[in-house]
Amino acid sequence: MVIATMVETTEAEAAPGLHLLPAKEAFTLPHAEKSTGRIQLIEHAKGSKVDFGALVYGIDLNNFTDADFEFISDALHKHKLLVFKEQPGMLRPQQQYRLTSSFDPDEKTGGFAHGKDPFLVHHNGLDIYGIPKRPAIPEQPQVHILGRGPLGDDHYGFPPGFEIQGVDHHEFHLPPHISEEDREAGASRFYQWHFDGSLYNIPPPRVGCLLAVQTPKGPNVTVQWDDGTGTQMSIPPGSTAMVAGSRALALLDDTTRKIVMHSRIEYAPHAFVWMSTAHSTRLGHLIETEGLEVPLDKLPAWSDDKVCIYPMVWTNPKTGEKSLQVHGQGAFKLYLKDSPDGPETIVTDLKEVRAFMHKLMRPALEPENIYAHHHHEKDVILWYNRALWHSITEFPKSYGSRVMHQCNVAASDHPQ
Template sequence: MVFAVFTTATEAEAPKVLAIREVYQPPSATSSDGRVVPIKHDNKVDFGAEIYGIDLNNFTSADFALISDALHRHKLLVFKEQPQMLTPQQQYRLASCFDPDEKTGGFAHGADPVLLSENGVTIYGLPNRPAINAQPQVHILGRGEVPQGHFDFPPGFKVKGIDHVNFHLPPHTPQEERDAGSSRFYQWHWDGSLYKIPPPRVGCLLAVRTPKGPDVTVHWGDGTGRTMDIAPGATAMIAGSRALQVLEPELREIVLHSRIEYAPHAFQWMSTARSTKLGHLIETEGREMPLDKLSPWTEDGICVYPMVWTNPVTGEKSLQVHGQGAFKLYLRNKPDGDETVVTDLKEVRAFMDNDRRIMSPVLSPENIYAHPHQEQDVILWYNRALWHSITEFPESYGPRIMHQCNIAASDHPSV
């Protein structure tokens, strides 16, 4: 077992860099006591399983073999009956085992800036994503005050919640309706920086604190009147395989042979724009940050990914597209067909949804699993086969404190 060695840049450097190199092998064992129990759904969702009998703070190589196989087959795993809260170090080690060729161990969105420094302690990250110093690839997501004495965080430290009012196109949900349990999907995506850094193979969330209250009602806000009742603070998920399956045959052939170019520093680029109410596209209003105003970028850092990714274990194909970061399209209807390059953002977004309806067919209640987090449970998902979104809940329900681990992969997705 080789433990982490951290290297830290000097105070004069900004943002401060936290890097790590680690090769971790879990303790060996000949067999695992883990049990895989598929989740039964009352809609068309066909992914997800619960795992019993594995203590993630002490998992063995046999346990990991079971976990890896189950993850690629079920795409989402929920680890139940954990005897203790998963440590950040072990959460990182679990994620890192899925990519032994990755040597830097870096956070999937790059180096974190300094968030605050007081009483000799420096915290890195963003207000809505502070990093845990003990393992800087593990961040706190959610909203509200962290538990007293939580790692290096000062007393009363609060994580800033993500609010659709700050990102979605108006009209926004009135505050009184939100207080009564009206909710929205914030952003449908898979995890990744969309620039330079390969997206993680897996995502991992530990529920430290969960909001307490009745179910909330997610409103689509697209004129259809669709709604969905879910647990407060649930993470909504959709299978990319289902997204591919529900496309019209002609469109399916196109996406199978086409690619997307994502904007440089895509999240900075879209930060001045506004999302659709459903959280899957950016509205075309000309509000994106100009490319010459972005942080320095180079052409060789631009990410151009296939629209469809293949599960290396099962061979299953998934439509994996990030509509909000899409910048250009390279379209073919067969492997050796002529390629059409689409550069106009309005046309790019029309193809993604409005005219050709690539994303919205699957964004329907019967295809969505909204995972109801339980404190001390851990969820692990195959990031290259699922889309997900956070959902909103009333502030009166209390804090939602989650530990998330994202590690840059050793390779970019291929067909």
């Protein structure tokens, strides 16, 4: 069994010895007059307030056409999450990248959403890049492997038995942590509520894509909020949890909603390095204010012109729907105003910044608003990254491996 031993940096851009991805190659999708796709809305549990998600049948993603892509794009912007069922074979990394990058034809670099990957390991004449918890597939380095557990033999050139090191709330969340005994009995947490993106310099992807290669097998786990409310939720093991930013916006009181419609968030430079020495809240939506963040003058070199300042509310370009799209853990400074031409209040105290972010995020983080997607092997999920928040969830090691292929590509534009 091979376990990579390189120390994780939490943002690849900070590491030395970086490789460059080749520029994005132009490609033309096979032509068809009409898509073969069919849509079926996801049936959510009784009492659920989740209003997004659809199943897609009839499209083989290893052979999708230009008509299929138009069908997929329209469906994704409408439903925000698509689950592709009945795939005849595992989605090839090249096709996963082709699908994901087709949403942004103006993006020319073909770069991974978190920047360049550091060198990880050399095997059989192949250089493998990435970090132990997110190695890149050599033949298509925009596609990364996530999860926990050993890969099968001959997995796209990886050494036999190469083991993916899963994320663990023990390494990131504020103590006390869930005990090993309770975790094996099915106690779980949301690891980090976020949209995909580096939050510094690189525009966040328009879409995210996950292929389920291996999935854990066992009874449901119980996600614990561990925030003093006693809230918990039963979900399938290894689920990806999702919340709609539109729902989060609708749940705000009128005064707060008026503010977020005209306000912006400044994210910390090299946000994931900045937060890497701090503790997350146990719910995974904020950083605890303990003064443990990496000081700005100790971060990798950064400049003001690359700091990301995003609106709190993002607009779906096809439907016009508004979504509260925020990353609570990376928030560094707030620019608040309640009208387009009104006075602006700048909030720089991190405790106040996080109190406001909690006010925005916590109402949506209730079981009735959360969809926990149960991955099935060979299924592919595609989500609109500029309208949904998501989080991985933990599961007992005895349930087996979770191996996912993820692709998200830096966008050609920042949210406006």
